[in-house]
Amino acid sequence: MISLETLREMPFCSIIVNARGIIISLSGLSDQKLSEKIKIGMLIQNGFEKWETEKHSKIVRAQVDSMHYLFLREILCTSNEDQFVFIGVKTSEIFEMQNEMKELEKLNRELDAIIENSYDGIYITDNKGVTLKTNSAIERITGIPKDYYIGKNVDALIERGILKNSVTYKVVKQKRTVSLVQYNYAGKETLITGNPVFNEEGEIEKVVTNIRDLSDLNELQAQLRKANELNTKYKQELDRLKSKPNQTEGIVIHSEQMRIIYDTAERIAHVDATVLILGDTGVGKDVLAKHIFQKSPRSKEGEFIKVNCGAIPPDLLESELFGYEGGAFTGANRKGKPGIFEMADKGILFLDEIGELPLSLQVKLLRVIQEKEIQRIGGTKPIKVDVRLIAATNRNLKEMVMNGSFREDLFYRLNVIPIVIPSLKERRDDVLPLLQLFLNIMNTRYSLNKELDAKLIEFLFSFDWPGNIRELSNLVERLVLTSPTNTIRIEDLPVEYRETGDIPHFAASSIVSLKDAVEMAEENVLALALKKYKNTYDLAKALDTSQPTIVRKLKKYNLKTEQHS
Incomplete structure (x- = not known):
């Protein structure tokens, strides 16, 4: 009805x-x-x-x-x-009417989607403070399900401690947008902004509140500051590397391989991790170990002590490393003697030829690494030591582990930061700078003024150097001392070198500067390599350098590969 x-x-x-x-x-x-x-x-x-x-x-x-x-x-x-x-x-x-209803439903869906997918929390109340609608973001910000709020008055939420303060009443009272910053129920710092919604009579009928999680913004700002600090640090490091000379404290780091190795050494110098240096005899393992010590804070407190594990008889090596108490054995000093570990306290102990260490001492060395303490021979009390270890060997420790001559647990304790130094023949970019370095050292040491013939420079550049840097240094010293004239020629080489059959037929009409000789040698080597290799990538691999270096050198000497001839 x-x-x-x-x-x-x-x-x-x-x-x-x-x-x-x-x-x-x-x-x-x-x-x-x-x-x-x-x-x-x-x-x-x-x-x-x-x-x-x-x-x-x-x-x-x-x-x-x-x-x-x-x-x-x-x-x-x-x-x-x-x-x-x-x-x-x-x-x-x-x-x-149906079409209008469909359009209204579509608009409502779009509005719901906008509200629901907002990253900020959205909280809608009537003018009495009763919650009408929220979105899922409020769950992320407050940790409370959004459905919990519906139908509840903000007064009740404040009493429960869920809200610290109400922006809704401030909006209703002041009839304008109001913002405030507060910590919510979850302990997050939030920015809350309430906006009034007026009816046709100009009265507030709803309040739409936007809640932004400032903790996320603060974290992003902190990350940005950290990124800027890192960028500044990296820029300083790049500037340092760009201005870094090719020779530092008598160390030649001209080749790309050696640059990487010494850059790594400087990065790890400030930590106490164990370093294992691998490489053939004479490649400069002890020089790298000293460089790490000089760049480390330990150089200001302790000493750099080197022990050649293969040069000390096994029965004496234990007492040398760990020391002994008075009367520990026949002939022992009555007052006892500190070992090398104690002497290296606060410093760095370089154990060269670690592969020669007897198995019995490998166990004791492992204990020192693990416990940071030693025990003298004949002693009863452990002694704490603060020593950083650098070990080196020219042997294959992995093979020694497999055949049982080297402890696997000790190998992994030593192999924390492995550094492999390539042989001299694998980094020929270093040969000529090393040659110049050793020539200057010998001329200064013996008050001479010797120079190298261009033909001899090419020979020294192309020689394979089985004894690596040590052999090169010894040969330069020998040539400086035995050559009869100030110009050292290929004829002054020792017989064993001249009999190798590798004497090049490179000729110079007159004595040239070492720089010119280097360029002539480079051009000659590139020209010879171009006869065998057809592109810059193969050339770079054969000459053990980078492809951009090969491209630059070919352009410098006006040489071309077959692909570009």
């Missing part, structure tokens, strides 16, 4: 009939054709061309000309005889 008061408030056309179907009242007939056809006093069905009642339904389908209507039949509440009302609407209007 429906009342007249309700009927008047409806925005639809209505036709009131009596129990016999006679029209007794009309309202809302905005359509002209319908108002012309339908009159008071006539049977309602006579006013329509089509009047169909659905079975067991209050719905009536009607038609006037080409206009279709749907009517809902209801009993009208009056004090008179039974009356009925037909509430109708055009079907075209229904379709329009």
